[in-house]
Amino acid sequence: MLLSLAIWLQNTGLFRFLRESDHGYEILLALHVSSIALFAATVVMTDLRLLGWALRGPTIQSVVKQMRVPKRIGFLCVATFGFLMFGIKAEEYYYNVFFRTKVLLFLLVAVHALIFRPRVYNRAAAFSGVKLAAGCSLVLWLAIVCAGRGIGYIHPPVFSHHFTMQIQHQIPKGLK
Amino acid sequence: MFIENPLNTSEWTFPILEVLHISSFAIAIGTVALVDFRLLGLALREQTAGQLTRDTSAATLISLSVALFSGLLLYSTDPDKFYLNVSFLFKITCLLLAILFHYTIHRRVVLSDSSMALGRLVAVVSIALWVGVVFGGIFIEFVKPGLGFD
Numbered sequence: 001m002l003l004s005l006a007i008w009l010q011n012t013g014l015f016r017f018l019r020e021s022d023h024g025y026e027i028l029l030a031l032h033v034s035s036i037a038l039f040a041a042t043v044v045m046t047d048l049r050l051l052g053w054a055l056r057g058p059t060i061q062s063v064v065k066q067m068r069v070p071k072r073i074g075f076l077c078v079a080t081f082g083f084l085m086f087g088i089k090a091e092e093y094y095y096n097v098f099f100r101t102k103v104l105l106f107l108l109v110a111v112h113a114l115i116f117r118p119r120v121y122n123r124a125a126a127f128s129g130v131k132l133a134a135g136c137s138l139v140l141w142l143a144i145v146c147a148g149r150g151i152g153y154i155h156p157p158v159f160s161h162h163f164t165m166q167i168q169h170q171i172p173k174g175l176k
Numbered sequence: 177m178f179i180e181n182p183l184n185t186s187e188w189t190f191p192i193l194e195v196l197h198i199s200s201f202a203i204a205i206g207t208v209a210l211v212d213f214r215l216l217g218l219a220l221r222e223q224t225a226g227q228l229t230r231d232t233s234a235a236t237l238i239s240l241s242v243a244l245f246s247g248l249l250l251y252s253t254d255p256d257k258f259y260l261n262v263s264f265l266f267k268i269t270c271l272l273l274a275i276l277f278h279y280t281i282h283r284r285v286v287l288s289d290s291s292m293a294l295g296r297l298v299a300v301v302s303i304a305l306w307v308g309v310v311f312g313g314i315f316i317e318f319v320k321p322g323l324g325f326d
Contacts, residue, residue, distance in 0.1 A: 026315060030310055033310050034311070036198075037201070038209045041203060041206020042210070057227055057230070058222060058223055066220045145195055149195055
C-alpha cells in the first residue's frame with residue numbers, strides 16, 4: 001500500500017518534472033540543508049537555554065516564546081524541501097533503511113512533543129524535567145541528522161522497471 | 177613515500193566526520209541567521225541584535241571551530257578531489273568572505289546598534305554568503321571533477 005503510494009507519487013507531473021530537470025534534486029538538497037541551519041539553531045538554542053548553557057540573557061519563557069515562530073517556519077521549509085526530494089525518489093526511499101529510520105525518529109519527536117510540550121515548554125515556571133526534555137530533544141535531532149545523511153549513502157535496488165531505468169546511473173559501478 | 181591517512185582505514189570515519197560537520201555548521205550558520213533575522217526585524221524582537229549576538233556568539237564560535245576542524249579532516253581524506261573542484265573553490269571563497277565579514281563589519285554593525293537600513297543590508301549580505309557556503313558544499317558531489325579548463 002505504502003509502496004504503491006510512493007510509486008504513484010513519484011510519477012505525478014510535478015515529480016516527473018523535478019526528476020528530469022537538470023539540477024532539481026541537488027538544488028532542493030542545498031535548500032533543505034540551508035533551512036536545516038536555521039531550524040537547528042532554533043531547536044538547539046532553545047534546548048541550550050533550557051539546560052542553562054547558552055542564551056542566558058532572556059528568561060526561559062521568553063526564549064521558548066520567541067523561538068516558536070521561527071522554529072515553525074524553519075521546520076516548514078525543511079519539511080517542504082525534504083518532501084520534494086522524497087517525491088523525486090519515493091520508490092527508492094521506500095526501501096532505504098535510513099529513510100525508514102528517519103521516519104521512525106520523527107514519530108519519536110512527536111512523542112517527545114506530546115510528553116514535554118504541555119509539561120515543560122508551555123509551563124511558565126515549572127522546572128522539573130526541563131533538562132531531560134532538552135537532552136532528549138538534542139539526542140533525537142542529532143539522530144535525525146545521522147539518519148538523514150545515511151539516506152544518501154545507500155541506493156537500495158528498486159524492483160519495478162519503470163523507475164529502475166532512470167536511476168541506473170546512480171548505482172555504484174561495482175553493482176551494475 | 178606514501179603514508180596512509182589513518183582516516184581512510186575505516187569506512188566509518190568519513191560518515192561520522194560528516195555528521196559532526198553538518199551538525200556544527202548548522203548551529204554556526206543558524207545562530208548567525210538568528211541575529212540576521214533580528215536585524216531584518218523578522219524575529220526575536222524582545223531583545224536588540226546586540227544583546228542577541230552577545231548571547232549566541234559563544235555557540236557560534238565553538239560550532240564554527242568544530243565545523244572548520246572536521247572540514248579539514250574531511251578534506252584530508254582526498255585532497256585531490258576537493259581542490260580540483262569548482263564547487264569546493266566557490267565554497268571556500270564564500271567561507272573566507274563570510275568569516276571575514278562576520279567578525280569585522282557584521283560584528284561592528286550589530287554591536288553598535290546602527291541604523292535599521294544598514295542593519296538590513298548587512299543581514300542580507302551575511303545570509304547570502306553563508307547560504308553560498310552551503311550550496312558550494314552540497315554541489316561538490318554533483319559538479320564534474322576538474323576546473324573545466326581542459
